[in-house]
Amino acid sequence: MESDTVTNNPEKEIRSKGATAAGSPGSHLLAELLQAADIRINGDSPWDMQVHRTRALDEIVARHSLGLGETYMRGDWSCAALDQFFCRLLRANLQNQIKPFRHLWRVARSYFINLQSQRRAFQVGEHHYDLGNDFYRTMLDSRMTYSCGYWKDAEYLEQAQAAKLDLICRKLGLRPGMRLLDIGCGWGSLVGYAAEHYGVECVGVTVSREQKQFVDEHYADRPIRVELMDYRKLTGKFDRIASVGMFEHVGRRNHRTFMQVAKRCLNPDGLLLLHTIGKNRRHSTCDPWIEKYIFPNGDLPSNGQICDAAENLLLVEDLHNFGCDYDRTLMAWHENFENSWEKFADRFGMEFYRMWRYYLLSCAGAFRARHIQLWQWLLSDNRDGGVARVS
Incomplete structure (x- = not known):
């Protein structure tokens, strides 16, 4: 579009x-x-x-x-x-x-002040993700997947999001009996898909009360548990870890801590899939309008920052860029938003309408211009020297 x-x-x-x-x-x-x-x-x-x-x-x-x-x-x-x-x-x-x-x-502030500290961890959940599950349900696909779809063989949003979830599961090599940790699980689209189609036990963490409530209600009959907590408090061991659309909230001062937490929670020969929006230049900050009105304390990582954070902790096995697909995803969200706006006009008002429209369409334009990217990193805790296989 x-x-x-x-x-x-x-x-x-x-x-x-x-x-x-x-x-x-x-x-x-x-x-x-x-x-x-x-x-x-x-x-x-x-x-x-x-x-x-x-x-x-x-x-x-x-x-x-x-x-x-x-x-x-x-x-x-x-x-x-x-x-x-x-x-x-x-x-x-x-x-x-x-x-x-x-x-x-x-x-300078982004380097000397930890804007993504544990004290601030829940701000983005309250400000952005807790707008209301009914609002996001009308904009997103049926699984409530709030991240970039994979449009390689897809014609519409539902297909693109299912393809993205399956791509992640195949890259991780999920098999029945494995334990999957989803750091920043959103409304549970990945854990729900992985439990249903790959027979794995899932644990998710989120900083949004609305998201946790949605997962608890919709996946009560599956081996899925979601905790309302900051990722830095994670414990336990898992065969695979995924983080989809959450690393943008971690912040450069905490990238290394995130990788240390992932390594701590991975079983030997475990795999981490990191799905994140990324920026082209290391020494830059989040757009000030986006930070103020959409994602408080946001901080997009660069390639170099991710590599620095993983150095001597995890091995980079694969890097996949499909940022152009985010343009199409955002345009699909925008069309859904426009078509359902009348249901929410009285609740949110015209200024919110223009803010949300500006958010979706400015981001679509940014991905189309290749100003920002969408990466899937596959990293391993490969202690025996073997080679991780990427599907």
Whole structure:
């Protein structure tokens, strides 16, 4: 899916009011920068920015990502195809053209302050994952899988998510009688699939009360146990460990600790599959708008940071990048979100609608531009010198 083509979009009411209130912003610095990405202010292309309050342009230049996102949430500007807008913006590297000095502090802070400490561990669960199981049920697939689907042979979301879960199980070489630990188990899609199709006993951990409640209710008849706890408190031994879409919350100061916990919990010759979004540059931080409104304390890892964390603890057996598939996954989530929005409009309100739309479509554009990646790492605790097999 290349752009936002969903009909009955509440934002159309804002766009239809026109840009007459915007005056003539074509000579603004931001307009000059956007031209490098073939983006016009008040232009006719679906990726063009329609400005409804001229002063918003000054705020965007002054506050960079936060200004861009917050002015959008207020309705100061709109765009028919936000995914295309962000893809073009990121491919042109416009995010590097305006760098307020305040972002230097954000980089330093990520190195000197542990934003993902145990004290903060439950913040992202309360802020993001506990919005309501009914809300996520309408956006996700039937198993409530909130991570990238695998679209190699899939035509729709349900197939892509089932294919991803099976891919993980095959990479781990799951067999009946094994014990699987899922660090950051979400709504239990992997443990549910693994128990049903591969006959394994599963333990999951999450920092979301809503997620634990969902798993307890939906998988009560299967050998699955889920604990509400921080991963650093994990004990016990397991044949296999998976972590799908959770490592983005671990933080660079804790990457090594995560690997130490995994090694501690793995049986000899065990395997760890790490499924995570990743960034291209080591010395960078989470987008400030995403951190403030979507994932508090988020910190995407780089390739080098993951290798550093695993060094002399676990062996890298395989690395698989299918980041392009996240674009398609996010667009499918966005379509489901738009189609079900009327059920939640009174509960969340228009600002939330625009925030969530901005989140899904900006991330789709980022993956399409290859600005961020989706990796599956397979690591082993291979003490006897054998070779782990990857299906």
